[in-house]
Amino acid sequence: MPLAVCLISGGMDSCVTAAIARDQGLELAFLHINYGQRTESRELAAFNHIADHYGVEKRLVVDISHLRKIGGSALTDPTIPVPEGVLDRAGIPISYVPFRNANLLAIATSWAEVLHARFICIGAVEEDGSGYPDCRGSFFQAFNAVIREGTKPETSIEILTPLLSMTKKLIVTCGVKLQAPLHLSWSCYQREDVACGACDSCLLRLRGFREAGVPDPIPYA
């Protein structure tokens, strides 16, 4: 079975990405990256619960708290409030962590090269209204070129983004169909006990479940 390094934040999208990778017959290695976000402890717990669910043995947890030192985002700078209650704003949202996905993919590629993995799976979603530049298909294509140029000749690693053009509704539907453990996932940007139901991430998730006609199994405030 070809090996896939899966970037698992612990959120719904990464949970469904793992379900898709497993459904495609890939062996899974799980990578979790703590970049100083507010809800890190809760996300790490979700990561381990999902890894346990799929019996994943190869796990790597990496701390890149330099993104907090660098700041520039509501997710990593405590002085910038997390936006609430308004989806589909124009422009790049303040929750954009500068060039975050390139940092995640660089780490994933280093690990994948050592493990001789064939794929990197990331649950990025282009059209969910968040507007992050490092979530676009053209970004991942460009990063695939960087991997080809910057790794050993015998290394062959390709980034898979199965959710890229999915709506949140379709992600929920797909997750339910593949029996993804959505009850173990965590998406809230703001709270760790129960989901706030008000931050962008909660609003997107709740809209997805509502449109899919499925109850969200996690507790909300």
Place this chain on the structure above:
Amino acid sequence: MPLAVCLISGGMDSCVTAAIARDQGLELAFLHINYGQRTESRELAAFNHIADHYGVEKRLVVDISHLRKIGGSALTDPTIPVPEGVLDRAGIPISYVPFRNANLLAIATSWAEVLHARFICIGAVEEDGSGYPDCRGSFFQAFNAVIREGTKPETSIEILTPLLSMTKKLIVTCGVKLQAPLHLSWSCYQREDVACGACDSCLLRLRGFREAGVPDPIPYA
């Protein structure tokens, strides 16, 4: 003055890169990345000495010890010996740290985007015989494309690699001409008190000084 984030390991190449950036009239921000290499303390001291020399105020030191967790290189895995005494081997050397430069450039880009910097300067050398895939011009071109795709529309950051096609001889000559503080730099992969004079990095440096007809100002064992 446009701002340039300079990746400064503390070695000769990064020292000369800083001298070139300053000579071109750029304002400098210095970024040092500890990736778990054996001689980190000595390299960090060199970083700060070179930063003091140029009066650089914007400094960021980042620890990415996950490259040590990931391993796969003589520079980050203590169980793999550092090669000695043979330059110009065939193939990718065991001191290659998988996809290291992509990790460094991702961090540099995140910081550069927050600082509104215009350039990232890195002292990579393509033709020094080391054979690292992530030191090739094609890799840096591909990474420039990733930066364009993965950052905000108003962000404009370009990677500069002024040493890329230089020989070590030319780097020494250029450094001397621009009064780069070569006496403050540190290149040895193996020792921290005096340079070992035997590892690949020392051999390349010594050959450069010899061919340039200039004495190397740092002490050797």
